[in-house]
Amino acid sequence: MNTKIWLSPPHMSGLEEKYVREAFESNWIAPLGPNVDGFERELSRYLDGRHIAVLGSGTAAIHLALILLGVTRGDEVISSDFTFTATVNPIVYQGATPVFVDSEMQTWNIDPELLETAIVDRMKNHKKPKAIIFADIYGMPARMEALLAISLKYDIPLIEDAAEALGSRYKEQHCGTFGEMGILSFNGNKIITTSGGGALVATKENFTTKAKFLASQAKENTLHFEHHEIGYNYRMSNVLAGIGRGQLEVIEERVAAHRHNYRLYRELLSDIRGLIFQSEPDDHYFSNFWLTSMIVNEEEAHFTSQSIIGILGEDNIDSRPLMKPMHMQEVFKDHPAYLNGNSEFLYQNGLCLPSGSNLREEDIARIVEGIRKVSK
Numbered sequence: 001m002n003t004k005i006w007l008s009p010p011h012m013s014g015l016e017e018k019y020v021r022e023a024f025e026s027n028w029i030a031p032l033g034p035n036v037d038g039f040e041r042e043l044s045r046y047l048d049g050r051h052i053a054v055l056g057s058g059t060a061a062i063h064l065a066l067i068l069l070g071v072t073r074g075d076e077v078i079s080s081d082f083t084f085t086a087t088v089n090p091i092v093y094q095g096a097t098p099v100f101v102d103s104e105m106q107t108w109n110i111d112p113e114l115l116e117t118a119i120v121d122r123m124k125n126h127k128k129p130k131a132i133i134f135a136d137i138y139g140m141p142a143r144m145e146a147l148l149a150i151s152l153k154y155d156i157p158l159i160e161d162a163a164e165a166l167g168s169r170y171k172e173q174h175c176g177t178f179g180e181m182g183i184l185s186f187n188g189n190k191i192i193t194t195s196g197g198g199a200l201v202a203t204k205e206n207f208t209t210k211a212k213f214l215a216s217q218a219k220e221n222t223l224h225f226e227h228h229e230i231g232y233n234y235r236m237s238n239v240l241a242g243i244g245r246g247q248l249e250v251i252e253e254r255v256a257a258h259r260h261n262y263r264l265y266r267e268l269l270s271d272i273r274g275l276i277f278q279s280e281p282d283d284h285y286f287s288n289f290w291l292t293s294m295i296v297n298e299e300e301a302h303f304t305s306q307s308i309i310g311i312l313g314e315d316n317i318d319s320r321p322l323m324k325p326m327h328m329q330e331v332f333k334d335h336p337a338y339l340n341g342n343s344e345f346l347y348q349n350g351l352c353l354p355s356g357s358n359l360r361e362e363d364i365a366r367i368v369e370g371i372r373k374v375s376k
């Protein structure tokens with residue numbers, strides 16, 4: 001059997017160990033300490049001076065963002081339909097109802113026109129959505145200007161789920177910094193990792209201050225344990241923050257490697273008809289291309305995305321279909337959804353290729369050879 005090629009495995013730089021060793025030597029094996037402070041400071045520097053709270057996961061960051069915006073039982077929150085379930089679950093944790101909005105086909109992210117239709121319709125029938133959460137899927141920035149304009153027009157706060165998009169930019173501005181708050185993930189498969197972790201990104205410092213308070217059990221500033229609010233155990237460990245500091249030092253190299261994979265796939269597959277890659281609509285978009293993703297136009301290609309996934313699987317290569325839309329998920333099937341068929345089309349016709357920053361050129365050659373076999 002050929003060696004396994006993973007979709008998006010962790011890629012350590014070697015710089016992490018210094019910070020982790022410091023944590024051990026100073027005995028800061030806790031959800032606070034110098035690496036937590038350092039990682040927050042360094043992320044803030046990277047993200048144009050935004051305020052940062054590092055947390056146990058991206059999901060925890062989304063949950064806290066919703067709490068900070070006052071989302072509660074009976075509220076509605078609009079969400080991308082074409083995303084990972086972690087974007088949506090925290091809405092349900094709060095007892096609120098997710099309302100799904102489909103994608104536009106240029107970035108594959110939430111469709112601003114359909115978003116506006118959804119807002120107007122919710123306001124007509126019911127009440128104003130409390131927040132909008134949108135994802136930059138596979139690292140591709142969403143339609144930022146249109147989304148910000150809608151947020152302003154209807155006075156509904158935006159949360160940017162940039163879990164997959166650290167290092168991506170729109171008009172030179174970093175993903176994660178658009179909207180009221182942004183969130184990042186450092187899960188093992190993401191562009192940089194702390195094995196598991198996440199961050200809340202905010203323009204206003206009172207959001208991150210409150211997030212840190214809620215994330216450490218909402219302990220009031222007394223010697224005994226005094227609580228006036230329900231808290232959570234959501235802080236990042238000082239050991240893991242050490243891994244994050246070492247990873248952040250090489251973020252631009254990681255982004256460059258993902259972009260290199262993407263370019264190489266496109267180049268090597270350019271003669272095969274019917275492959276449509278997710279791509280940057282114009283020069284203002286800069287994707288980290290976390291996962292190289294594409295649609296197979298079956299009529300032109302004479303094969304399907306499923307057949308690629310199948311043949312790569314036989315050669316021990318990990319690839320997978322695009323996100324299954326939220327409105328098609330059993331758990332969310334009764335929630336309101338504003339659809340145009342795009343996310344369903346993407347799911348049924350697309351796939352993600354192995355995209356790790358530690359992927360070698362010979363791995364890409366092996367993957368391309370597999371795809372050629374299907375296309376014969």
Ligand SMILES: *Cc1c(COP(=O)(O)O)cnc(C)c1O
Binds near residue numbers: 056059084184185197
């Ligand atoms: C990974 C991911 C999350 C969740 O992050 P965790 O750190 O795994 O909790 C949220 N949204 C999207 C789009 C993701 O890809």
